[in-house]
Amino acid sequence: MRRQPFVAGNWKMNGGLAANAALLKALLQGLGAADAVEVAICVPYPYLDQVSRLLRDTPITLGAQDLSPHTAGAHTGEVSAFMLADFDCRYVIVGHSERRISHHESDDLVAEKFGAARAAGMIPVLCLGETLEERRADATLEVVFRQLDAVLSRHGVTALAEAVLAYEPVWAIGAGRTAKPEEAGIVHRALRQRVAKEDLAAAADLRIIYGGSVKADNAAALFAQPDIDGGLVGGASLDADEFLAICRAGFGKRTT
Ligand code: PGA
Numbered sequence: 001m002r003r004q005p006f007v008a009g010n011w012k013m014n015g016g017l018a019a020n021a022a023l024l025k026a027l028l029q030g031l032g033a034a035d036a037v038e039v040a041i042c043v044p045y046p047y048l049d050q051v052s053r054l055l056r057d058t059p060i061t062l063g064a065q066d067l068s069p070h071t072a073g074a075h076t077g078e079v080s081a082f083m084l085a086d087f088d089c090r091y092v093i094v095g096h097s098e099r100r101i102s103h104h105e106s107d108d109l110v111a112e113k114f115g116a117a118r119a120a121g122m123i124p125v126l127c128l129g130e131t132l133e134e135r136r137a138d139a140t141l142e143v144v145f146r147q148l149d150a151v152l153s154r155h156g157v158t159a160l161a162e163a164v165l166a167y168e169p170v171w172a173i174g175a176g177r178t179a180k181p182e183e184a185g186i187v188h189r190a191l192r193q194r195v196a197k198e199d200l201a202a203a204a205d206l207r208i209i210y211g212g213s214v215k216a217d218n219a220a221a222l223f224a225q226p227d228i229d230g231g232l233v234g235g236a237s238l239d240a241d242e243f244l245a246i247c248r249a250g251f252g253k254r255t256t
Pocket residue numbers: 010168172173174175176211212213214232233234235236
């Protein structure tokens with residue numbers, strides 16, 4: 001299915017064995033018509049085993065929040081794409097702004113991680129987004145294009161087949177303040193046009209989701225934008241009712 005709406009939860013550094021089990025139970029009970037929207041959950045490494053077991057043969061897909069650019073060897077504390085794949089991880093977030101900022105991840109490192117995910121057969125969810133200062137300086141497109149181009153120049157546009165872009169304005173993450181739907185829609189359209197310059201079909205098929213304080217009460221308006229194909233949801237993915245309502249807001253999108 002081309003550009004099936006996609007909603008991914010990013011638990012960040014939250015969770016616990018008992019809380020995870022309760023949350024997943026509620027989600028699986030509440031997720032009826034799951035075929036219209038693809039739902040994934042990106043969990044902290046220690047819970048991959050637990051969550052992958054609980055999601056087996058369910059409509060929810062498993063993801064991770066980061067990975068090493070290396071495949072194996074002397075890299076203390078790192079986790080490779082092949083290790084993630086062992087737990088049936090289909091998605092992995094790369095270049096989240098919390099890592100770009102707090103862990104000083106460069107565009108080049110993010111591009112390497114993107115390649116490592118692809119090499120292991122996983123689907124990278126590449127996060128792009130500007131800070132408040134950059135937006136105020138009218139540099140939004142310059143920044144997201146630079147972040148995207150780092151991946152395109154290293155791996156080529158074919159690497160975007162099946163990949164997901166997540167436009168996440170840094171000033172909207174965890175801030176309780178979202179980009180206005182039209183404002184986000186403009187950036188999504190610009191990103192798609194940028195990819196279209198390289199490959200029209202790849203651009204038409206590319207899922208570009210929005211992240212940054214997506215909630216039950218703003219999801220439908222965001223997802224109604226023609227170039228917004230779903231959401232990357234942080235805080236609200238920890239609350240079953242809230243996350244389910246966001247997933248349902250994805251049902252209204254076209255699915256062909
Ligand atoms: P938020 O986080 O929904 O809590 O703003 C989104 C994200 O960081 O992916």
